[in-house]
Amino acid sequence: MPDCRFDTYYRYADLVQILRDYASKYPRLIQLESIGKSHEGRDIWVTVLTDRQTGADHSRPALWVDGNIHAAELVGSSACLYLIDWLCRGFESNPEIGRCLQERVFYICPRANPDGAEWALADRPRIIRSSTRPYPYDELPQGGLVMEDMDGDGRLLSMRIPDPNGHWKICPDEPRLLVPREPAETGGQYYRLLPEGRVEDYDGSLIRLQEKRERLDLNRNFPVLWREEHEQAGAGPFPASEPEVRAIVNFITGHPNICGGIAFHSYSGVLLRPYSYQADDTLPAEDLWTYQKIGAKGSALTGYPAVSAHDEFRYHPKQVITGALDDWLYEHRGVFAWTVEIWSPQRQAGIEHYKYIDWYREHPLEDDLKMLRWSDQQLQGKGYVDWYRFDHPQLGEIELGGWDPLFSFWNPPPAQLEQEISRFPEWVMWHNLISPRLVIHRAQAQDLGGGLYRIGLLVQNTGWLPSYVTKKAREKSLTRGVICEIELPAGITLHSGLRRIELAQLEGRAYKPSSPTGWAGQVSDPTDDRVKAEWVVHAPQGGQIKLSARHERAGTATTTLTL
Ligand SMILES: [Zn+2]
Secondary structure: OOOOOOOOOOOHHHHHHHHHHHHHHOOOOEEEEEEEEOOOOOEEEEEEEOOHHHOOHHHOOEEEEEEOOOOOOOHHHHHHHHHHHHHHHHHHHOHHHHHHHHHOEEEEEOOOOHHHHHHHOOOOOOOOOOOOOOEOOOOOOOOEEEEOOOOOOOOOOEEEEEOOOOOEEEOOOOOOOEEEOOOOOOOOOEEEEEEOEEEEOOOOOOOOEOOOOEOOOHHHOOOOOOOOOOOOOOOOOOOOOOHHHHHHHHHHHOOOOEEEEEEEEEOOOEEEEOOOOOOHHHOOHHHHHHHHHHHHHHHHHHOOOEEEHHHHOOOOOOOOOOOOHHHHHHHOOOOEEEEEEEOOHHHHOOOOOOOOOHHHHOOOHHHHHHHHHHHHHHOOOOOEEEEEEEEEOOOEEEEEEEEOOOOOOOOOOHHHHHHHHOOOHHHHHHHHHOOOOEEEEEEEEEEEEOOEEEEEEEEEEOOOOOOOOOHHHHHOOOOOOOEEEEEOOOOOEEEEOOOEEEOOOOOOOOOOOOOOOOHHHHOOOOOOOEEEEEEEEEOOOOOEEEEEEEEOOOEEEEEEEEO
């Protein structure tokens, strides 16, 4: 198998070949499953990763991981591929990985939006937010400026046009940079700044930006507080209307063993958690505390801060987003889920404590100088391009230059890709290892005489999280308790008890106090991680009985007793 490289971004055909190669190299660990087709008919692949020699995936707790639902956020796919590689390679050499894959499952969807990513990876990239399905209108838009690589060098830069009423001027300290003209300033050399592109039906005076025909945002289309176009643009005609989103929603609801989720996006270098649309005090307190603990571990292992999307990552202080995957996973599936915004060019450039989205509205010139130095030194000048003359078919002689954002801002440059995506596997595995896991603690038969036996099955949760995972799930009764069953061969009959018994949820250690000190240490039952099922059977000739215990989230365990 040609090694999957982590200094390059793969188009769909190569990516699928890589996944097939992993599946054939590691047949014990990987099964590939198409969960549906994209708008253009490409298969959306999920890698089912677990040690299949010791059990089936659906009988084990699982973690969902996806990437690249936004078209240009290609690094999300790379992070998924890196995770697959890390787990497969480490299965035999790293005992933690070995244990994780023997007990648990990863469902990894490296490219949730294959059509949109293909446009971003084209020789002449076309950048859209998400999928390539025209929305909300079918017809081709007309007039205005269409972002396009005009000189065919594969970059999408900016165009500057001299204009006495322009907003920008050349920075006195660094002539490659532009800075805003002062509020009362006049009489200098000023510029208008436009994205690189062609201007349709140009009348020589007004230029508007042409709206794209493809205006969907798949991460607003999930069925959680979905809102119509006039309230939230790009959310689609109805919840889960888009084939890519429907495939994910179908798969996740069809796999109740999923106990958590991580969606890889770019960029900002931050671990975002729900809610996107309301403040932290609306979460059940235990869920907030647990989210904070998972986030603290994430920060320690990845170096990224962990924050609430609502509190620290709003695109506008007066607006919120709804219909995102992590909010849906938390609110309607009742599991802990994250949006990981990979890569921070600002931090790479040495800018500390920048406030994500707010930085784009306002930041000191000193930050721009740091960014420019970073491009010069770390990106060999490929991030920020000095202005050069270009004869534009509609605008005449102009200049092209500025940031080429696709592999500087939006995604790590290929040379820095591996280092960036190697941050995540440890935390992703840890997130899977904290899920509830049901095991049989004891199974026994007590001879009562006269051919009667009392059968006892004691099961317990060995995971950190309780079997229901979140208080939200418990509040909404999203998951049943433990179900114990007894299977009897011919000649053995049930004397008392039901064949199938539904018992309580199993607690974990997550919601217990951090220290045994004080009264808080004694508020819960000391064995609330266990339940017991009992039957009395009539087995005059003896024989074998099969016992099983299962929980939708915590997995399945079986055993046999010989009487
Ligand atoms: Zn995104």
